[in-house]
Amino acid sequence: MASPHLDAAYNLARWLTRDPHDAEDVLQEAYLRAFRFFGGFRGGDGRAWLLAIVRNTFYTWAEQRGRHQSEVEYDDATAGLHAAEACADQGLHGTDPAQLLLRAADQQLIESALLKLPLEYREILVLRELEELSYKEIAEVVGVPLGTVMSRLSRARLQLRHQIEAMDQP
Amino acid sequence: MNTMNCEEARELLPAYGDGELDLPHALALEKHLDGCADCDAALRTQRALSQAVRKAPYHRAPDTLRARLRAQLPAEPIAEAATPPIAAPNAPAATLPVAQPRRRRDWSRWALPIAASLALAVGLNVMLATQRSQQSLRDELVAGHVRSLQVEHLSDVASSDQHTVKPWFNGKLDYAPPVRDLAQQDFPLLGGRLDYIAHRQVAALIYRHRKHFINLYIWPGQDGDAAPDHHGSEGYNLVHWRRDGMEYWAVSDLNGEELKQFAELQIEAATDKTANAPNT
Structure with a gap:
């Protein structure tokens, strides 16, 4: 097949675009870029390298279409503030893990909760939990320092938890 | 802490x-x-x-996309692109449908070069990463060695019996490290433990020579044997060799000469499988 990482590339594109046709468009463009940028390949993980290109292609594609604008410009600092507030009650009123799992049994609920997350949170969770990338690989794909990967992942998880809980309300 | x-x-x-x-x-x-x-x-x-997140759907590339990529590969492979110096095992060039009619899109003619570059990328990746990470691997091995002495966590299974140590690894690793006692050669086996090196769980065997401890790390590697090779790092000695698809790294404060001797004894024991049979 064309690439050993085609599934991974498509999965990421699909979660970013939230649409199968858009995902294919992004992927085709990404493969073109992968070829063009190949001279810039400096070793490292081939999969992370390809995923980084898919991700960058997506952001350019989204900008050109003026789509996802608000999400692309999602402010990490604001998110941090938001998460910090939520953090305060984390220790005291932590969700019962069993309860969480019970809700998570509803696959559709998880999917729509993930799709409602800001892009930055969605992509980092997809890279970590679905692609099972290491922190180091995520840092490479997203282009941020390791410390940012860790803090962003924590905030993403917290936000997802709140999202799941919120969606569970009648 | x-x-x-x-x-x-x-x-x-x-x-x-x-x-x-x-x-x-x-x-x-x-x-x-x-x-x-x-x-x-x-x-x-x-x-x-x-x-919970892992229950979310993993979107695999649809067959139509795969088929389109495959169908649109050029009929004639570009010579140098089709034969990357290091071909990935699943390099696509081998499965080219040669007689496919071309339904062109502007990106299609890149498909094969892209495919080849990606195959090349994977190969390059292994090569470059190997070179660059050699030093950090050595540092990691030394850190593992030092750690094992500091936290008195030298071994998870303390036994000088290779027939106890070897089964202990069963189910803990996805490979079976060869375990050999070299007590007769004055390198008694003390035990084994799991360590975490280069992003994976690896087997560590502990040997002693006089008052020096040796950590022998073993994990599956490339094919082809490599003779013992001596490295130094942070005042410790390291000897690396490869045999039967396993990478071996011995780390110790023992002098380089004797550590190399230890490596050769290991290789000898591997060659002469009866050498360590019980009661001989």
Whole structure:
């Protein structure tokens, strides 16, 4: 097949675009870029390298279409503030893990909760939990320092938890 | 690090849950978790959430996309692109449908070069990463060696019997490290343990020579044998060799000469499989 990482590339594109046709468009463009940028390949993980290109292609594609604008410009600092507030009650009123799992049994609920997350949170969770990338690989794909990967992942998880809980309300 | 408070523990929890925490911190955190129900619950919540996300659909590339990529590969492979110096095992060039009619899109003619570059990328990746990470691998091995002495965590299974140590690894690793006792050659086997090197769990065997400890790390590697090769790092000696698809790294404060002798004894024992049979 064309690439050993085609599934991974498509999965990421699909979660970013939230649409199968858009995902294919992004992927085709990404493969073109992968070829063009190949001279810039400096070793490292081939999969992370390809995923980084898919991700960058997506952001350019989204900008050109003026789509996802608000999400692309999602402010990490604001998110941090938001998460910090939520953090305060984390220790005291932590969700019962069993309860969480019970809700998570509803696959559709998880999917729509993930799709409602800001892009930055969605992509980092997809890279970590679905692609099972290491922190180091995520840092490479997203282009941020390791410390940012860790803090962003924590905030993403917290936000997802709140999202799941919120969606569970009648 | 012996007494970790909740604040520190919460900071390390995510990395611990993701299997990204180094051993000393992980041990300290585990100690804290044993006595702290709150932090333990937080860990379980995080794990539950991870499991939940993993239930979300993984979108595999649709067959139509695969088929289109395949169908649009050029009929004639570009010579140099089709034969990357290091071909990935699943390099696509071998499965080219040669007689496909071309339904062109502007990107289609790149498909094969792209495919070839990606195959090349994977090969290059292995090669470049290997070179660049040699030093950090050596540092990691030395750190593992030092750690094993410091935390009195030399071995998880303490036994000089190779027939006890070897089965201990069963189910803990996805490969079976060869375990040989060299007591007769004055390198007695003390035990084995699991360590975490280069992002994977590896077997570590502990040997002693006089008053020096030797950590012998073993994990599956490339094909082809490599003779013992001596390296130094931070005042420690390292000897690397490869045999029967296994990478061996011996780390010790023992002098380089004797460590190399240890490597050769290991290889000898591997060659002459009867050498270590019981009662001989």
